[in-house]
Amino acid sequence: MLIDVLKDLYPAKILRRINRFVVEVETERGAEKAHNTNTGRLKDLLIKGRKAFLQKIRCKNKKSCLSYRIIAVEDLYEYAIIDTITQNKIFEKIVETDTLDYLRGFKIIRRNPRIDTSVFDYLLKKENKSIIIETKSAVFRGSNGEAMYPDAPTERGRRHFKELTNLKREGIETGIIFIAAFKSPTCFRIYEEIDPQLKDLFIEALRNNVMIKAFSIYMNSGGEIFLENPDLPLCSSMLR
Known part of the structure; x- marks a missing residue:
């Protein structure tokens, strides 16, 4: 697309x-x-x-x-799309066009919503439902073709996982969407070799029903951007 x-x-x-x-x-x-x-x-x-x-x-x-x-x-x-501003523009476009089944019907109500002292990327709403979404850039390609995040230890990423999991426990719907920004990734996983703590926080978020999804995009040699897989699966190692 x-x-x-x-x-x-x-x-x-x-x-x-x-x-x-x-x-x-x-x-x-x-x-x-x-x-x-x-x-x-x-x-x-x-x-x-x-x-x-x-x-x-x-x-x-x-x-x-x-x-x-x-x-x-x-x-x-x-081409891999490394610009995070462009990645978020793409996310906004595919939400606007109702392309992601897991966010069908939702509209972006606010960018950078603040909850207490925390700021996230988006607040989405559909009728009487709302969800806080944080997007993360996954442009590191693993040896098996998997899209991985992060490619450096990330205190900010760990904090977001903790905060979104805590909000979910309090009854607020939350989600983390990874943007695999290169062609033909096989699946998505946390790069636990770089940040082992993040893998544990990822599993904890899944157990608490934080919505965790990924989609893949890329740019061709003509500068055109394509949505390749709107629901990139999690690698099996993330589900153990």
């Missing part, structure tokens, strides 16, 4: 990752710095010479603003 959320992409090549948020790229105008919204390590993607797609950034203060944001990077098959 084609997902139309982006316009005016610019081709580039990766030169180097300068820091967590900045990647140096080669464009037709020469070397440029591009903003990276994905805080994962991305060592398997941000490799010198890899092709990439950028989008221009509009900002008021041009002296402190980078010219581009990096959207996608050449992967084993097609």
Whole structure:
């Protein structure tokens, strides 16, 4: 399924990752710095010479603003979408078009809803039902083709799992949706080798009926985005 959320992409090549948020790229105008919204390590993607797609950034203060944001990077098959802003735009689009069976009929009521001191990604509602949703980027490809999260230890991710599980225990519907942003993942799993605690929190969330789902997307060489699998299964190791 084609997902139309982006316009005016610019081709580039990766030169180097300068820091967590900045990647140096080669464009037709020469070397440029591009903003990276994905805080994962991305060592398997941000490799010198890899092709990439950028989008221009509009900002008021041009002296402190980078010219581009990096959207996608050449992967084993097609392009992996690493930009978390784009990933969430895709999520919003497929909710809007009622593409996910497990969220059919729900509408996004609020972005970044606050509950007590916690802030999550979305509040969705359908008639008299509501659910708090947190999305997570899964762009690390495992040796068996699985989509994995995280690719670095994540205190923030552990906190979200705990908070969403606690809210569910209090009677508030919650969910975590993993966005596998590359072509042909086999399933989704927590990368427990990187963050063992997160696997335990994942299992605890499942036991408490937190909705945990994944879907897969990718970008082709023409810059088009596709929803490949709207209900990517959890790997069997996550269900033990």
